[in-house]
Amino acid sequence: MSKTLFTPGPTNVPQFVRDVLGRDLIHHRMADYHQLLKDINEDLKVVFGTKNDVLVVTSSGTGAMESTVANFFSQGDSVLVINTGWFGKRFIEICNIYGLNVHELCYEWGKTYNFHEVEEVLEQYPEIKGIFVTYHETSTGVLNDLKSLGQLTRDRDCLLIADCISGMIVHEFHLDKWGVDCAVASSQKGFLLPPGLSFVALSDKAKLAMERSNLPKYYWDYKKYFKSFNEKYEQPFTPAISIVVALRESLRYLLDKGLATVVEEKRMLRKYTEEKLQALGFKLFIEDDSIRGNVLIPVIVPEEIDGRQLTAMIDERHDFTVAGGMGEYAGKMLRVGILSDVTTKEIDLLASYIEESLLEL
Ligand SMILES: Cc1ncc(COP(=O)(O)O)c(C=O)c1O
Incomplete structure (x- = not known):
C-alpha cells in the first residue's frame, strides 16, 4: 500500500532515498561512517547557515527540543516562551519539568507574536536567559519572524532558541x-x-x-556529542545509521537543487493550493499573507462538515492523507501539507477528491 502524504511530516520518501534506506548497515565506529558524518556536517552547516558543526542526534523533534532546555540552563533560570500554538506550548511544558522559571507570551492561534511585547518582557525581566520560539508553528501554519528576535538577543546575555522542526528547508534560514x-x-x-x-x-x-x-542530562549531553565528533567523527551512542546514510542522499538532492529554489517552489505551490481550496469554499485560517508558512495550508472546514470524516474518506478511498486540525480545531480544520515532493498535478487530484467527498458528506 502506498499513500500520498499531504501531511506536515512525515513526508513521502523519494525513491532514490528509499533505495539507500534498503541497503545493509555499515558500522558507526568505522572509517566509512566517519567520512559520512563529516560530509553530512558540511552540508548541514550550509542548510543551517552556520560556521559551527551541527549535531546529528537520534530522536524525534520533541527529544531535540528537550535537549535544548537541558543543555543551556541551570535550575531556576528564567526563560521566556513565545507560544503561538501547540508546539510553543510544548516548550512551556518542557521548561516547567526542568524547573525553570517560565515567562509566557501566548498568542491567539493563527497570529504571530508582538515584537514590542517581547521587548517589554526582556526590559522588565533582565534576568531572562533564553527565549524559546517556534519558527513554523505546525498547528496553525504561522511562520514567526526570527530575524527581529535575533537583533533583540544578539547583545544580551540571552539565547534565542528556535524550533525549526517543520520550518527548516522550506523557508530561508541563517543561524549566524x-x-x-x-x-x-x-x-x-x-x-x-x-x-x-x-x-x-x-x-x-x-x-x-x-x-x-547544571541541569541533569545523560543521553542529551551536547558535550558528549561534540567530544565524539571532534575526536572521531562519531556520535556517542548508536545512531539511526540507515537514516544517516540516507541523509547524505537527501542533502545532496536538496543542495543540488538549491535551497532558494526549494523555498520558491514551495511558496508557489502554497499559493496554488490556497487558491484551489478557496475555490472549493474553504476559508483560509491565516488572514495575514505575510506570516503564512510554506509547510501546510490551514483552512476552516464548512460548519456542516466534520473534518475528521472528510480526511478519513479521502484517506480510505484514495490513499491521499491530509492532516486535520489540532487541539480545539480538531474536526474543524484541514492542514494540507506540501512538504512531500508533490506538484500541482497531485494538488489538482486532491482538490477533486475533496470536492467529491464534500458533495457526499
Ligand atoms: C514545529 C514542531 N515542533 C515540534 C514537533 C514535534 O516533533 P516530533 O513529533 O518529531 O517529536 C513537530 C512535529 O510535528 C513540529 O511540527
Missing part, C-alpha cells in the same frame, strides 16, 4: 546571520526522510552557555 543561538530540525519534515533523526545547530554564545548549565 540572524543571531539565532540554537535551532533544531528533524528528518521527517523538509529533509524528506523517515522520522528518527534530529539536527541541532549552536552559536558560539550557546556553546558558552552549555559549559555553565
Whole structure:
C-alpha cells in the first residue's frame, strides 16, 4: 500500500532515498561512517547557515527540543516562551519539568507574536536567559519572524532558541546571520526522510552557555556529542545509521537543487493550493499573507462538515492523507501539507477528491 502524504511530516520518501534506506548497515565506529558524518556536517552547516558543526542526534523533534532546555540552563533560570500554538506550548511544558522559571507570551492561534511585547518582557525581566520560539508553528501554519528576535538577543546575555522542526528547508534560514543561538530540525519534515533523526545547530554564545548549565542530562549531553565528533567523527551512542546514510542522499538532492529554489517552489505551490481550496469554499485560517508558512495550508472546514470524516474518506478511498486540525480545531480544520515532493498535478487530484467527498458528506 502506498499513500500520498499531504501531511506536515512525515513526508513521502523519494525513491532514490528509499533505495539507500534498503541497503545493509555499515558500522558507526568505522572509517566509512566517519567520512559520512563529516560530509553530512558540511552540508548541514550550509542548510543551517552556520560556521559551527551541527549535531546529528537520534530522536524525534520533541527529544531535540528537550535537549535544548537541558543543555543551556541551570535550575531556576528564567526563560521566556513565545507560544503561538501547540508546539510553543510544548516548550512551556518542557521548561516547567526542568524547573525553570517560565515567562509566557501566548498568542491567539493563527497570529504571530508582538515584537514590542517581547521587548517589554526582556526590559522588565533582565534576568531572562533564553527565549524559546517556534519558527513554523505546525498547528496553525504561522511562520514567526526570527530575524527581529535575533537583533533583540544578539547583545544580551540571552539565547534565542528556535524550533525549526517543520520550518527548516522550506523557508530561508541563517543561524549566524540572524543571531539565532540554537535551532533544531528533524528528518521527517523538509529533509524528506523517515522520522528518527534530529539536527541541532549552536552559536558560539550557546556553546558558552552549555559549559555553565547544571541541569541533569545523560543521553542529551551536547558535550558528549561534540567530544565524539571532534575526536572521531562519531556520535556517542548508536545512531539511526540507515537514516544517516540516507541523509547524505537527501542533502545532496536538496543542495543540488538549491535551497532558494526549494523555498520558491514551495511558496508557489502554497499559493496554488490556497487558491484551489478557496475555490472549493474553504476559508483560509491565516488572514495575514505575510506570516503564512510554506509547510501546510490551514483552512476552516464548512460548519456542516466534520473534518475528521472528510480526511478519513479521502484517506480510505484514495490513499491521499491530509492532516486535520489540532487541539480545539480538531474536526474543524484541514492542514494540507506540501512538504512531500508533490506538484500541482497531485494538488489538482486532491482538490477533486475533496470536492467529491464534500458533495457526499
Ligand atoms: C514545529 C514542531 N515542533 C515540534 C514537533 C514535534 O516533533 P516530533 O513529533 O518529531 O517529536 C513537530 C512535529 O510535528 C513540529 O511540527
